[in-house]
Amino acid sequence: MNLDQRQNAMRPSSFQFLRNTHVTMAKKNFRGRAGKRGNRDENKDGWTEITRENAKWESYYRSQNIIPDEAEFQDFKKHCQETLPLTFRITGSKDHAEEIKQIFKERHLNHLQGLTFLGEPVKQPKPIAFYPNELAWQIDVSKSVMRKDENFAKTQRFLVIETEAGNISRQEAVSMIPPLLLDVKPEHKVLDMCAAPGSKTAQLIESLHSEPNPTGFVVANDSDYKRAHMLVHQIKRLNSPNMIVVNHDAQFFPKVKLHDEFVKFDRILCDVPCSGDGTIRKNAQIWNKWSLGDGLGLNPLQFKILQRGIDLLEDGGRLVYSTCSMNPMENESVIAHALRKNKNMKIVKVQLPGLVSSPGLTTWTVVGKDGETKAKGTEGFADELYPPTEEENKEFGLENCIRVYPHQQNTGGFFITLLEKAPKEKTEEPAKKKFKPTTPAPEKKEKLASATKDNVEPFNFLPSTHPDLEKCWNFYGFDKSDTQITEACFVRNATGDPSRIIYLSTPIVRDFLSANEEKLKIVHSGIRFFVTQRTDLDCPWRIQAEALDIVRHILTDSNPRVLNIGLPLFETFLKEAFPKYHELEERYPDFIAKAKALPHGCGFIKIPREGHEDLMYPIWIGTSCINLMLAKKETFEALYRVFNIETNGSDAYKQTPNGPGKKIQGTNEEVAEATSEETPAVVASEDATPVPEEAAAAAPAPTEA
Numbered sequence: 001m002n003l004d005q006r007q008n009a010m011r012p013s014s015f016q017f018l019r020n021t022h023v024t025m026a027k028k029n030f031r032g033r034a035g036k037r038g039n040r041d042e043n044k045d046g047w048t049e050i051t052r053e054n055a056k057w058e059s060y061y062r063s064q065n066i067i068p069d070e071a072e073f074q075d076f077k078k079h080c081q082e083t084l085p086l087t088f089r090i091t092g093s094k095d096h097a098e099e100i101k102q103i104f105k106e107r108h109l110n111h112l113q114g115l116t117f118l119g120e121p122v123k124q125p126k127p128i129a130f131y132p133n134e135l136a137w138q139i140d141v142s143k144s145v146m147r148k149d150e151n152f153a154k155t156q157r158f159l160v161i162e163t164e165a166g167n168i169s170r171q172e173a174v175s176m177i178p179p180l181l182l183d184v185k186p187e188h189k190v191l192d193m194c195a196a197p198g199s200k201t202a203q204l205i206e207s208l209h210s211e212p213n214p215t216g217f218v219v220a221n222d223s224d225y226k227r228a229h230m231l232v233h234q235i236k237r238l239n240s241p242n243m244i245v246v247n248h249d250a251q252f253f254p255k256v257k258l259h260d261e262f263v264k265f266d267r268i269l270c271d272v273p274c275s276g277d278g279t280i281r282k283n284a285q286i287w288n289k290w291s292l293g294d295g296l297g298l299n300p301l302q303f304k305i306l307q308r309g310i311d312l313l314e315d316g317g318r319l320v321y322s323t324c325s326m327n328p329m330e331n332e333s334v335i336a337h338a339l340r341k342n343k344n345m346k347i348v349k350v351q352l353p354g355l356v357s358s359p360g361l362t363t364w365t366v367v368g369k370d371g372e373t374k375a376k377g378t379e380g381f382a383d384e385l386y387p388p389t390e391e392e393n394k395e396f397g398l399e400n401c402i403r404v405y406p407h408q409q410n411t412g413g414f415f416i417t418l419l420e421k422a423p424k425e426k427t428e429e430p431a432k433k434k435f436k437p438t439t440p441a442p443e444k445k446e447k448l449a450s451a452t453k454d455n456v457e458p459f460n461f462l463p464s465t466h467p468d469l470e471k472c473w474n475f476y477g478f479d480k481s482d483t484q485i486t487e488a489c490f491v492r493n494a495t496g497d498p499s500r501i502i503y504l505s506t507p508i509v510r511d512f513l514s515a516n517e518e519k520l521k522i523v524h525s526g527i528r529f530f531v532t533q534r535t536d537l538d539c540p541w542r543i544q545a546e547a548l549d550i551v552r553h554i555l556t557d558s559n560p561r562v563l564n565i566g567l568p569l570f571e572t573f574l575k576e577a578f579p580k581y582h583e584l585e586e587r588y589p590d591f592i593a594k595a596k597a598l599p600h601g602c603g604f605i606k607i608p609r610e611g612h613e614d615l616m617y618p619i620w621i622g623t624s625c626i627n628l629m630l631a632k633k634e635t636f637e638a639l640y641r642v643f644n645i646e647t648n649g650s651d652a653y654k655q656t657p658n659g660p661g662k663k664i665q666g667t668n669e670e671v672a673e674a675t676s677e678e679t680p681a682v683v684a685s686e687d688a689t690p691v692p693e694e695a696a697a698a699a700p701a702p703t704e705a
């Protein structure tokens, strides 16, 4: 008997038996009405026992006939009662993602075949069929197997390391569907209306970056300020200068401008707030919380968000409406209402290869909180809630909505509809320009964006001729006509002078920010480009690792600040904090000679590899030593990926002259060099909230040791 069969054998055949066996433990954080229903209990430790059963939920979905076949309904219910498998997605550029996939297959998958746990065979991870190029995987084993079987524990550690480095995203399989259907291209203007915590936003941004230097952008919005910051934390890992995080009620998302025209978005995601019963496998409390009023209550908000999305959609543009609910009141009812109101919208019939799904419902009953079916015309129940007439549905085609149920491919439940706006009619003249040529950054320092709402510091763009930027262009060998970079630098302080951090945006994002400074509550935009901590060098500004992908094209072999090295020296840099020139000179004389000949400051090492993309990292070239400027988690990741060396959080970070893990001692310069990339006080606080530059500068700087 395998694990599944054993679980199945334990599965109840009667309701009474269910109440006793489908019990899960959840921390007591829910104060709902469930207690009254008597299927909740609390033990002494403050944990809540949740019975994975809810008679109203079951009878509601039976009455809606979502799954007409009884045996299939039983299978559906059985899956809803089971915990969800672990799923993840490999992120990043094509080459990079392929490398991570190969590592997963060679170092993990191969070791997870034919395993047994407590004498039972264990399921092998498998690629998610509907996700392209085997870049998403499902691990279908329980937490105890994950923890106690060393092979799985090793895989778990790999997932943690790669997730922290931004190479892997733990995401529910069904949640990956909406961005796939939106098919975002690098030139698209994209709006994610309800974006936090941001797993789908991350996918949208990745699609935008499917080619270098995309000209489009992603605006990610959430009405909850704290959740908007979670979103920042999640998508910062992607190092995209093409995104903007804002904080608005999506029902009233402001009309925004770009190049003197109102912006219409090419792609919009409306992943609206919902009752979430499709996540019941993950959030067991929903068994207790679920009520008949949930869907009815959410329907008007969901419709208003969708309507605002439709208003903001470009002619011919596409919008995905999605929920993690299976309730027609939150799904087909909202779509039917929108189609009645917006004759220029239609459902696009689409099927993701490999995805097993069911058609949308074309009819449903409206059930009141009292459990009674409410006929159309009943007071308090708007006509818009009701299903379309047969005639209407010939036009709407609600069956082309997509329903995904837990039993179909062992996932959560989800609802997705791809909508398209009619293209602009040919008679309408003149045709609207997509984008005007980008206006250059101001000649003089000029305050472009001053969104000082909610303590958010202004975005002050710098002219490309600013003396600090000129220093950087010359020192690093930037082409000044590369306006995608040189015209898109900004600082975030009221004075508009670079003092500690210069951020990088893109020209179109700059124009968008500056045109909407009064209207938008901007939470975050841009990536850290240059950071300074010293003033006595030719160029005190060092390039941040997070900007490397964007400036890679200038870091060619002919750039004097790029030093080619081999794997053994790279390993040394990963393991040792600030090795001295004389310690390396004997083994790497050419490298040391080149490094010593360079003006001190930031440089780059390039590590060519056969069969994989070249590696590139920033280094600090000092008077007596060289240091790799890489954060701890990225150092661990590189050690693992390139050298198959496993490290964990408790290991000494780097070997220093004083031994592993000891406090670094040395001259001020050495300490500065050794710690130059790790400015945790600053980085951590910026992760949590976008700290104004002054606050960041006020944080204890490692250079002031």
Ligand SMILES: C[S@@+](CC[C@H](N)C(=O)[O-])C[C@H]1O[C@@H](n2cnc3c(N)ncnc32)[C@H](O)[C@@H]1O
Pocket: 175, 193, 194, 195, 196, 197, 198, 199, 200, 201, 221, 222, 223, 224, 227, 248, 249, 250, 251, 271, 272, 273, 274
């Ligand atoms: C289903 S979650 C979105 C999940 C997200 N798309 C993802 O993939 O990570 C719904 C989000 O909508 C937000 N929200 C709720 N009401 C909203 C409103 N009126 N306007 C904008 N966002 C709203 C919630 O804070 C929540 O983060």
